[in-house]
Amino acid sequence: MKQITSLQNSYIKNLIKLQEKSRERKKQGLFLVEGKREITLVTKGNYDVETILIAKDICQSDNELETIFDTFNCIEITKEIYERLAYRDSTEGVIAVVNTKKHTLKDLELNKTTPLILVLESIEKPGNIGAMLRSADAANLDAIFIADSKTDIYNPNIIRSSVGCLFTNKIVVDTSENIIQYLKENKINIYSATLQNSNKYHEVDYTKPTSIVVGTEATGLSQIWRDQATQNINIPMQGEIDSMNVSVAAAIIIFEAKRQRNFN
Secondary structure, X not given: XXXXXXXXXXXXXXXXXXXXXHHHHHHHOEXXXXXXXXXXXXXXXXXXXXXXXXXXXXXXXXXXXXXXXXXXXXXXXXHHHHHHHOOOOOOOOEEEEEEOOOOOHHHOOOOOOOOEEEEEEOOOOHHHHHHHHXXXXXXXXXXXXXXXXXOOOOOHHHHHHOOOOOOOOOEEEEXXXXXXXXXXXXXXXXXXXXXXXXXXXXXXXXXXXXXXXXXXXXXXXXXXXHHHOOEEEEOOOOOOOOOOOHHHHHHHHHHHHHHHOOOO
């Protein structure tokens, strides 16, 4: 196995750029994945893994990980290099260099006649995106559409906060206009979470082809999603504030839809 022991190695210096800079990830079409569970999920998600970096002083191997090691090109690195590349505080000693996917509408394959989709419009906080990816995985949604993206989906904080669910969901990244056109052409109802001109979220029928749309906590959904909605929906508030964390709101509506579908 090849070894790299210096932080000044050109390959390692480039990986540091990938970890720290969105423009480098987009330019090179590569990103880093840290941790055993996440790397296992990235392989199950049919991502193209370029290299596995292993810090043997830290990594405690197991049978599943050994199978991954046998499949891909591996490089042994020092604990110092690993700690420079690692994003999380917890260390498992293994990092994968992975090729990004395109996430286009034309590549999306929906296998159900009554799909259930979550749409995220202009969500900026990686932690919120990661939390919604976890909810989407838990509910086994058919896809997540990210409209007018404000954050690189391969941001290491999204990977961390999603606990690898970035790789278990079907994800599309496009403009609001293109996503709305796709939903209407495929006769998928649009339920936009907003206070304006809305009905209570639990009074809507989600058993038909459905998309649930959520926006930022600061400004909510843009006018195009309010205007183009099949129905605007809201979660009734009984306290002093009129909104909640977007990831919590999304989960509430998602699982109401799953309840109506008898969790199928």
